[in-house]
Amino acid sequence: MKIAYMVGGLSKESHNQGLGKFIAANPPEGVEFVELNIRDLPLYNRDFDADYPQVARDLKNAVEDADGLLIITPEHNRMYSAAIANALEWLSRPWGKASLKRKPVYIAGTAMGPIGTAVAQAHLRATVGFQDALVMNQPELYLDYTKFGINADGTVDNESTQEFIKGAMATFAAFITEHGNKDQQTRSEM
């Protein structure tokens, strides 16, 4: 099973990048995590619809080829990051070729505050829900990295947090097995 993942923190010191590294290095049995390049996407506008740039074609193809999508986002001003918003705009277009239709999606994130991206995630659930993704809502995975020790280098200090993250990914893999059907999803063939 292939799970594509995107990380909305673009800093070299991003704790969300660290969370992504930990997840990719500790997959459930039979799962491969594939990182998506959202950093090099231009800002979307609909003039691109007639001819998507290669980086956006690659993004759509990689998401459509995956069995599920994991979105790891920081919280920026109580919202998911602009990098995630931009990637989701590219994925939602061209009209009629949206990539998230019936795609199993799971959302995770870490922040320096006690609500650890919960507000950003609530917005994100609405956005991917609008794109008709199959969102797994539980367990919610938002973590305060100052409390649980999620580091930019991909290590997680707190052992029970490690287990919680691994367990959440195993639950997502089971969700994909139960609900996912790549063949029935819309393919944009870009």
Ligand SMILES: Cc1cc2nc3c(=O)[nH]c(=O)nc-3n(C[C@H](O)[C@H](O)[C@H](O)COP(=O)(O)O)c2cc1C
């Ligand atoms: C532009 C900006 C806005 C932020 N807004 C929030 C916020 O709304 N809630 C929050 O918990 N943290 C907020 N923070 C702090 C982030 O939690 C912190 O910078 C975190 O490390 C960002 O994730 P990253 O390490 O993956 O880049 C904000 C940080 C930035 C740079």
